[in-house]
Amino acid sequence: MRPSSGDGRSSSDLNLNLELPLSHPPPGGDDGFPKMQIYALTIPPSLRWWLTRFKTSIIGLRRRTMLGIALGVLTLLLLVGGRRVPNGGMWREADVDASYGPRNRTLGFEKIFYLSMKHRTDRQDMMALISGYLDLEFTMVESVNGSSISDKAKPYDVRNPPEKPVRPAELGCWRSHAQVWAHIASSGITSALILEDDADFTSSIQEVMSDIDTHLRRLTGAPRGEPYGINNSDSSWDVLTLGHCYGEGEEGPPAAKFPKAAKIWEAWEDQYAPAMDQYRIYLPLSSSNRIRVLLPTYAPICTTGYAVTKMGAMRLLYNVGGPGGALEMPVDMLMAEKFKAGLLKGYTTVPSLMAQWKWGTWRDTDVQGEPEEGSTKGTSEDIVGSVREEIAKRFGPGEGARNVWKEFEGASYE
Numbered sequence: 001m002r003p004s005s006g007d008g009r010s011s012s013d014l015n016l017n018l019e020l021p022l023s024h025p026p027p028g029g030d031d032g033f034p035k036m037q038i039y040a041l042t043i044p045p046s047l048r049w050w051l052t053r054f055k056t057s058i059i060g061l062r063r064r065t066m067l068g069i070a071l072g073v074l075t076l077l078l079l080v081g082g083r084r085v086p087n088g089g090m091w092r093e094a095d096v097d098a099s100y101g102p103r104n105r106t107l108g109f110e111k112i113f114y115l116s117m118k119h120r121t122d123r124q125d126m127m128a129l130i131s132g133y134l135d136l137e138f139t140m141v142e143s144v145n146g147s148s149i150s151d152k153a154k155p156y157d158v159r160n161p162p163e164k165p166v167r168p169a170e171l172g173c174w175r176s177h178a179q180v181w182a183h184i185a186s187s188g189i190t191s192a193l194i195l196e197d198d199a200d201f202t203s204s205i206q207e208v209m210s211d212i213d214t215h216l217r218r219l220t221g222a223p224r225g226e227p228y229g230i231n232n233s234d235s236s237w238d239v240l241t242l243g244h245c246y247g248e249g250e251e252g253p254p255a256a257k258f259p260k261a262a263k264i265w266e267a268w269e270d271q272y273a274p275a276m277d278q279y280r281i282y283l284p285l286s287s288s289n290r291i292r293v294l295l296p297t298y299a300p301i302c303t304t305g306y307a308v309t310k311m312g313a314m315r316l317l318y319n320v321g322g323p324g325g326a327l328e329m330p331v332d333m334l335m336a337e338k339f340k341a342g343l344l345k346g347y348t349t350v351p352s353l354m355a356q357w358k359w360g361t362w363r364d365t366d367v368q369g370e371p372e373e374g375s376t377k378g379t380s381e382d383i384v385g386s387v388r389e390e391i392a393k394r395f396g397p398g399e400g401a402r403n404v405w406k407e408f409e410g411a412s413y414e
Helices: 045-084 120-133 168-186 205-220 275-284 310-319 331-340 387-395
Strands: 014-020 038-041 084-087 090-093 111-116 138-142 189-196 199-201 239-245 265-270 289-295 299-311 346-351 354-356
Touching: 090 354, 111 120, 111 168, 120 265, 168 189, 168 299, 168 310, 168 331, 189 239, 189 331, 199 299, 205 239, 205 289, 205 331, 205 346, 239 354, 275 289, 299 310, 299 331, 299 354
Parallel strands: 111 138, 111 189, 239 346
Antiparallel strands: 014 038, 084 090, 189 299, 199 354, 239 299, 265 289, 289 346
């Protein structure tokens, strides 16, 4: 026998008080809002089980829905934060943060320096245009006139000079690079890109450097938080060669001499690489001949563009014209010899990512040689989407150039 309440209803009955607005509400209360009429509803025991069951189902459904939403959001975050997107047949991490590494104003390095003689304001103006056009931050370093270097400061014993001493222009070229190495070594800079003032490269340099960053970290085993795998320890690389001339050893160590090292490389399809069939051996299944390869540095020539770590700058300063190696040849050739000797460690991109811009006139060089083939419009070798060519098309005269008076052609005024 169930206990009963005073009004004869079972205590197991479910009582609900519902506040329902009336269609014709009574006068408002003190707060100015209509009063609510209170109704007392009694739910019979026969419906209680079904209502309880319905309530439990709703709560369970709500929990499952919220859990599903949470899992969906988590999955989306994982996809956005670390997704991999196809890039020419290979896979790379998607860089969505423009401030990270290669997509920032210094291409992921702490500084971008470029060398220029004080009087070459023509080249400095062009570097300023490139800086503004690509939103990159360049720092100019004034190059050194080799004739001004004291005999006591020359990187060889002038009392017993090499059989063929370097010329003053070559001496100045070495000192120009050496003063940048010295600055990096003595400062808090951990990495820097060093350019010569006639360097040309693709206008999509940030995209290409993003790929290089990904593949270089694979070679070094470095995590994503270290752009280009830089950690400034003895295990890290010293020099990353990006702009070089095609000469002995630009394609890595010879397999006959270094069979293990010759198998270390990364290759990927790159729409900004020149079409060259010779690099298909690195991606035999690729249908494209636009392939970029990253190899251990052996003996590249030219210093058009290269990056250094702080430890690399210190090794260069010591071994190239310093106590560890007299300057008996041009600086790029001596650097190549130090790589071959194993005193420097690095990686090289092939085909070269940077090249010298040439006009084919006497203005092309401050160091050596006769004018090479060029054109009155300027040219660089094997650069796809040259930033210098783009700037000329964007701001110079010629087909497609802006003409502010064109809109007034044929107009008549009364």
